[in-house]
Amino acid sequence: DYVIQLQFEQVSLLKDPHTRTCKERITVYDGPTSMYGVIGSFCDGTPEMVTASDEALIVFTPGTSQVNTSARIFTLKYRAVVERPHSGDTSHILRIGFGSFIGAIAFIVICSGVCR
Numbered sequence: 001d002y003v004i005q006l007q008f009e010q011v012s013l014l015k016d017p018h019t020r021t022c023k024e025r026i027t028v029y030d031g032p033t034s035m036y037g038v039i040g041s042f043c044d045g046t047p048e049m050v051t052a053s054d055e056a057l058i059v060f061t062p063g064t065s066q067v068n069t070s071a072r073i074f075t076l077k078y079r080a081v082v083e084r085p086h087s088g089d090t091s092h093i094l095r096i097g098f099g100s101f102i103g104a105i106a107f108i109v110i111c112s113g114v115c116r
Contacts, residue, residue: 002054002080002081003051003052003053003054003080003081004051004052004053004054004055004056004078004079004080004081005049005050005051005078005079005080005081006028006040006049006050006051006052006056006058006076006077006078007049007050007076007077007078007079008026008042008046008047008050008074008075008076009046009075009076009077010046010074010075011026011042011043011044011045011046011047011074012044012074013025013026013043013044013063013074014043014062014063015043015044022043022044023043023063024043024060024061024062024063025041025042025043025060025061026040026041026042026043026058026059026060026061026074027040027041027058027059027061028040028041028050028052028056028057028058028059029052029056029057029058029059030052030053030056031052031053031055031056031057032055032057033057034057034059036057039051039052039056058076060074
């Protein structure tokens with residue numbers, strides 16, 4: 001078994017200029033579809049690391065306003081960690097997969113299996 005650790009290093013999405021409320025959002029689900037539980041939802045700042053089970057769905061919900069898209073960005077780094085078995089099996093090899101993604105307008109990222 002493994003877990004997926006997601007670290008958003010920068011999140012700068014569209015906010016209402018008057019109320020400063022979020023007009024766009026990144027939502028992270030603990031599974032391959034939106035039927036799974038939400039384990040993170042944010043639109044600004046540097047969120048804490050999010051840990052998913054063995055699959056994660058990351059959904060960017062764009063705002064409806066026509067704005068300069070250069071202001072809408074996030075940076076995501078992820079790591080898939082295969083956990084060692086709880087038994088005394090020393091032949092098990094620990095595998096770690098790393099990657100990163102810089103997001104733009106509308107997309108859905110599905111990380112299934114060991115992320116590459």
